[in-house]
Amino acid sequence: MRYVMVQIPEQPAPSLPAQRSVPTSADVARAAGVSRATVSYVLNNTSAVRISEPTRRRVHQAARDLGYVPHAAARSLRAGHSRMVLMPAPTVPVGPLYSQFFNELQWALSRLDYTVVQYGSVGLEGDEAARAWAELRPVAVLVPGTGLGPQGVAVLKRSGARAVLTLGPERVEGAHALLMDHSVVGHRAGAHLLARGRRRVGVLMPDDPGLELFSKPRLEGVRRALHGKDATVTEVPLAYEEEAAAQLAKDWRSLGLDAVFAYNDEYAMLLMRALKDEGIRIPDDTAVIGADDLMLGRLLRPRLSTVHIELPSGQELAELVDRAVRTAGAVPETHEVLGATVVHRAST
Amino acid sequence: MRYVMVQIPEQPAPSLPAQRSVPTSADVARAAGVSRATVSYVLNNTSAVRISEPTRRRVHQAARDLGYVPHAAARSLRAGHSRMVLMPAPTVPVGPLYSQFFNELQWALSRLDYTVVQYGSVGLEGDEAARAWAELRPVAVLVPGTGLGPQGVAVLKRSGARAVLTLGPERVEGAHALLMDHSVVGHRAGAHLLARGRRRVGVLMPDDPGLELFSKPRLEGVRRALHGKDATVTEVPLAYEEEAAAQLAKDWRSLGLDAVFAYNDEYAMLLMRALKDEGIRIPDDTAVIGADDLMLGRLLRPRLSTVHIELPSGQELAELVDRAVRTAGAVPETHEVLGATVVHRAST
DNA sequence: TTGAAAGCGCTACCAA
């Protein structure tokens, strides 16, 4: 209870022409001396109707004078549909790779005449969130991560969404799936370490619970790569802090590892620094491989081997969304959209 | 003219219970055997009206059975206002600091019962963009960066936005300003280098034109700090690439600099690596200071001095937005929201 | 070439 609600009487701005209320198409019609229908025809360039040039001019002039801006909600209410693609904001901290990908996607979708809206649904759980999204009546919903179940998909579809796509680790009944199987990242790393002759492999597990979405599958991938190969996989938890890394490095030799997959390049850097300070040689004593192929990996010494991750281009994804919208009702497709390749440098 | 619009006949999904069309409150009313008004009362818990418990139950049951989700656009059309806070997506690549800040803000605003929508307005210019935002009739608009002019502010206000806030380097007429003056970052860095006895200061200027928004003010801040101090400031352009840095390092001695403000920690890392490879000692030959206070700065050797940047908490900012909304019409406020302090480590 | 009017889904006023 921090504020008291006070009704402020509308001050007519002395400089602006009396902005009593928001101008509507009716106001424009009145000002131009025509009907609302005509206003609509003119402003939307309706090709089915021919409006005389003088009238057009009067309407445009009036609209400009009044500062008229159409009301999107009213329009789509009337139309019965919108061109909004809703994308719930991811709840996990997300790196530069994803940000760039998202930006690209936005570009590509607006080129296809969609409006991209990122909706902050923090604090909503599962189907609750789906309901909130459905209230906006988007034509398509693109959901990153987990958190949308079959129920949620059904809610969205029943509320008119023509396409629901998930961007995550697994398929969801009824939705198109852009499968991002992070286990392949771990698998590539594991296979690489194996090929380099390593047998006792550690896997760094970030403490941040939000990252489990990625770290667990990556771990699983490493396990899969080493399964039946006379090699061991050891989970090594690590918080993203200097002291935690230093402590880990102190205990490092006792772990008896000859290689480590460091979750990503940033964790790799953290670990490498700590290991070096402890006098552990890389890659002789312990090989280190990261993931994400960030610039910083090239700047480390030894240069960091890493797993390069390839996401789909925004362009491709936008086309996929568009196709899904236009063929609504078709059987949901599944696409494997995460590519991973090892970039071998000096640390392994 | 890329696609032909084709009307796809609605395929009745064989598995789902005949989802002919999206259920409305009228459908719920019919199913429950009550009026639309009653449905509205029940589902909104309208306190001014008392509805009998059996009726409530019937309405809720019907709503659930039909999978009814209210139509946000219709609701706010009727209400004459929304609780949407619109935030255009920043067009420049943005670091982890900002992402976290944005997330926090989202949280805080939804706690105040606002709906935060990030709108991808890529490809729209100035007032054009403002018009697009205005179509959504947000109650508040929070615009990062430049790109909104007084005209745009006027458009937004005239279309009903009760608060327009900018988050950038300068005030805009009519809008509340959350001033992020990046020149203080440069100023702190410059003053620090000066205090450490450096006089020939280079300033790294990223090649990315999207970053000019930050790099120019930072440069200007350094200049201001060194003005009249018998010191020189040299602009040093650098692309974020290894080879560019290597080339720069080769020419480094000829620049005759004894210190450099590296724009941010990442550029600092890039440069430090190149300088070290060239045998230039840090800080003896050249002192290096970054900005952003990222973890990686602590991991470099020598540890990187940096300018820690303090952004307002999402909580504070959310309260500011809320206050602005509720006192719409009041004279716009200006807040200086960017704090900067030097973190002195070993590289200077 | 233009206008009148219906109606998209919803809520709130006024009656019953």
Next chain:
DNA sequence: TTGGTAGCGCTTTCAA
């Protein structure tokens, strides 16, 4: 306690 209904701003027949 419940229902009828007007009307938010817009587009789109159908008439004139």
